[in-house]
Amino acid sequence: MRIGLAVGVSLVFSVLVDVSLRKGIADPAGSTIERSLPTLGFLGVRDVGVGKTIRFTIEAEGEEEAKNKVESICSTFLTNPVIEEAKITIENTDQVEGN
């Protein structure tokens, strides 16, 4: 429950960015795993894709601002939008941070 926030106080959001290669982009790490598994005795594994996750917390005044900041961080810094796509999940941690 949030009753009121003083000026200069931010909410803390927990963020998960799930980055994966766009469809059709070559995935050498995934292909290597797929080729190796049968020789190790693991059969029936297909369509292996390797991605990365970035988890962090971010301060913002509201969920909308947090979302905008994270989208901006993703497209300028965390991902290559030409070959990768990012799924962003944001949760309010109910923590408050004074500036």
Add this chain to the structure above:
Amino acid sequence: MRIGLAVGVSLVFSVLVDVSLRKGIADPAGSTIERSLPTLGFLGVRDVGVGKTIRFTIEAEGEEEAKNKVESICSTFLTNPVIEEAKITIENTDQVEGN
């Protein structure tokens, strides 16, 4: 709805393995991101952790067998259990594969 499966026919499961470093293990990639963001104008980002995801499909006779196979693949091949932990998500794709 599954009515009956002939011998030698497998179900196809869609698998997501979410690998992250155990608490307390140094995360140089995450630290680098955390140090770099303020110089790029993004403030208030903390506790950055970088992990990897492996997505694939696997054939098995049932969800229990799929889970056992994936756990075995994870601990022997996809992760380093000393420093990493894996969260496994398995979904039935409702596809059937004849052997």
